[in-house]
Amino acid sequence: MMKNLTLSTLFLAFLFLKQSNANAQVSPRIFDTAILKVDSVLVLKSTDSAFSIEVFYDSTGIFQIINETSDTNSALYFDEAQYLVAFTRCARDTCWEYEYYKNGILKSVHAYNTNEDDYIKYPYRSVYRRKYDCDGRIKEEREYEYGTQVSRVRGYFPNGQLKFEGQASDWHGEFGLFHYYHPNGRLESKGEYVRSESPLEESQKVGVWQYFDEDGVLINEENYSE
Structure with a gap:
């Protein structure tokens, strides 16, 4: 069973994700999500079918298995109560970090370019950030100068x-x-x-x-x- 990762370790964890298929065609998306319940399946999938991830929960509400169909490297993060709190994926030199409210609604998305030339000093260069309220409505967005x-x-x-x-x-x-x-x-x-x-x-x-x-x-x- 995957060990729980808290948000305090999230930042360091997603920076070390490796690049995947050099020919992957990906784009950031807002996902269709389901509220986590016992005996339920949480499905994350992009509208362009770039990937699909299913998280299965047993009768106690603990996730048991993850099925992934994707051409990118990805990682899911859960809090102590087994709620999905974040999801990251990377392809080529770009990564996307998604955070979620406990009801499954997207909370924020951060797209950034990794920088292998000077990784320690400048681990990433932001492309954009977006924040959403608990009903999924956008609150703020930032478009970065390269x-x-x-x-x-x-x-x-x-x-x-x-x-x-x-x-x-x-x-x-x-x-x-x-x-x-x-x-x-x-x-x-x-x-x-x-x-x-x-x-x-x-x-x-x-x-x-x-x-x-x-x-x-x-x-x-x-x-x-x-």
């Missing part, structure tokens, strides 16, 4: 409407011009952030910020540099 930790970040309301957009760094938070929106799509505020000096600090507003009501009328301006 070879950097800088991304174009967008946040969303539960209805899918754009909530904010700007630039961010994984290490130094938001920076540059940001736009925030009301639920009706109109501009709520705009202004610039300055990078934080530490990952433990929040980015600070700088310069003049403008604030608008739900009709798009300017209602306030504040200068954060004074």
Whole structure:
């Protein structure tokens, strides 16, 4: 029986996954998942049939066997209660890491390129990250500039409407011009952030910020540099 792996070991574990078939054609997908129950089967499969994984549970709710049909290297991670909490797969020089809520809904996905030339210093280069709420609705996405930790970040309301957009760094938070929106799509505020000096600090507003009501009328301006 596979030993339980906690989330604290997940990061180190998925970085050491080896490359698989050099001709594999894969793409990141959101999976059809089933809530884990006793005497149940959890099925993960991509819509393009690149792979299919089945996890079988016995009457006590403990997984017993995993059947996999895939042209990529993959690994599944379970918590102490035998809930699937993460799934990773790799092909060529790209890996995808998926995290799940306990109801089987996708929580986040992180796509990254492995870097064999300088693995210890830069183990991976992010391509994008996406976060979802417990109902499967997207909350935030980041599209990265190649070879950097800088991304174009967008946040969303539960209805899918754009909530904010700007630039961010994984290490130094938001920076540059940001736009925030009301639920009706109109501009709520705009202004610039300055990078934080530490990952433990929040980015600070700088310069003049403008604030608008739900009709798009300017209602306030504040200068954060004074």
